[in-house]
Amino acid sequence: MSNQVVFLSSNISKHIILLLECILVFLFINCLRVKTFKIYWLSTKRIKLGDVFEINTPKGKAYLHYIHKHEILGALIRVLSGLYANRPVDFDMLVSSKERYMIFFPLSAANNRNIVEWVSSYPVNNFDMPRFMRNSHIIRGEFLGWHIVDTETLHRKLVKNLTTEQKKLSPYGIWNDTLLIERLVDNWSLEKWS
Known part of the structure; x- marks a missing residue:
């Protein structure tokens, strides 16, 4: 036992x-x-509302102002006016002036991959997400009109011709860094996009 x-x-x-x-x-x-x-x-580098970032293009440096985080589309940025050979010393005048347009952009990923560089911060008090944005409606290569998108409800309204006010609406959708740089180099504007 x-x-x-x-x-x-x-x-x-x-x-x-x-x-x-x-x-x-x-x-x-x-x-x-x-x-x-x-x-x-x-x-990982944290981004905050109000941050201003620099992105390099073949024609100079451009500046982006992060103003809103959308729950579906991510970071909404203001693409600020001008391309610069050297970084401006004072960003107050640049950031407070009217932007070229606003777009959704994968800012966190671009920041973590050093595609953009943090340069400053500026309050977002005076900048809101636009209520309406627009996008071209093309099917099988045929232009059918413009979608006017309500950013609060995500409802779309199809219009054939844009009014003067609708021509000022920023594009609805997400741009990557390649498209953004291409548009900056080509001096793309809302007025030309009609």
């Missing part, structure tokens, strides 16, 4: 040791995951 107890106790001890080893390995792997997550989280 005594030999059986020793045999059972040694078997149980082996299982307990094996179980403890498994728990330690599990905890070690999860600790690595947490450390990796913390390192990633600390390495």
Whole structure:
């Protein structure tokens, strides 16, 4: 009987040791995951409403002002006027002036990949998300008109011809950095887009 107890106790001890080893390995792997997550989280650059960013183009530096975070489309930016050979010393006049247009742009990703560079911050008190934006409606290569999009309800209204006020509406949709730079270099404007 005594030999059986020793045999059972040694078997149980082996299982307990094996179980403890498994728990330690599990905890070690999860600790690595947490450390990796913390390192990633600390390495991402945070953006805040009001931040002003610089983006380089072949024709000079352009500036973007982050004014709104849309729950579906992400960061809404004001594309500020002008292309500059050198960074302006004072951004107050540039940011407070009328923008070229507003677009949705993957700003966090562009910032984390160093496509844009933070240069300043400016209050967003005077800048709201536009109530209406527009987009061309093209099917199978045929232009059918313009969608006027209500940014609060996301309802679209199709119009054939734009009024003077509708020509001032910014494009509805998300632009990546390649499209933005292309449009900046081509001096694209809302007035030309009709």
